[in-house]
Amino acid sequence: MKAINELWQVSKYTLMEILKSRVLINTFFISLGIFIVVLVASELSYGNPQKIALDLGLGALTLSLFIIALLMGSTLISKEIHERTIYIVLARGISRTNFFLGRVFGLAIALFLNAFIITFFVLVLYFLLGGTFNALLFYSVGYSYLSSLIILCVVSFFSLFTNITLSVIYTFILYVIGNVLNETIVLTFVENRPILGKAINIIRWLVPNFSILNIKDYVLYENDLTMKYLLLVGAYGVFFCIITMAISSIIFYKKDLD
Secondary structure, eight states, rough: OHHHHHHHHHHHHHHHHHHHTTTHHHHHHHHHHHHHHHHHHHHHSOOOOOHHHHHHHHHHHHHHHHHHEEEHHHHTTHHHHHHHHHHHHTTTOOOOHHHHHHHHHHHHHHHHHHHHHHHHHHHHHHHHHTTOOOOHHHHHHHHHHHHHHHHHHHHHHHTTTSSHHHHHHHHHHOOOOHHHHHHHHHHHHHHHHHHHHHHHHHHHHSSGGGGGGHHHHHHHOOOOOOOHHHHHHHHHHHHHHHHHHHHHHHHHHOOOOO
């Protein structure tokens, strides 16, 4: 119970810190801007306006969550050390592990609130234009949030032993790699070079495979995905977050904060 209470206290403190910074207000206006831009684009474009709005809306959701997760996660610990608030918290008996995980959970909640606001505007526009209900749409939104959680975990990991700039750069590189892995492995150039193919397969186990979490095309073209596949993809994302946080917790536990 003590550990859970510590996690909750740090998470609540982190969330309140985010709310005071007015990030959600900025997200609201950004979402409103996305709503207007997508609405105008869908009206001026040829083709199905619902599909165009959904395509642009889901793309904007993914990009926005990526940027928010990247910015929040990169300052996860460095800000606390710079302002020396971490020493006050640890002096109260809160363990390093609970402090680190609490910070991540707090940011995850803040990220969820941002995702909810953006998703609300995207879905309102989609249904206003005559869009129909599709269960995969909600899975797509959920996986976009899960992808942003992975970004949050990865950039938090890098921030433990690099500065803010490098942690952002490393995470961005991994994000790009994770989005092109599936396409790269089937290239003729790679298939004709077995050693290169094996190397890429090894990389696929080490970096997050963001491409499997992107099911936007299935939503747009109304293709079906089995429940087994959807659950496995979700489990993969959650598992990657857990492993990354476990490793990060160990590193932070041994990190010299002086």
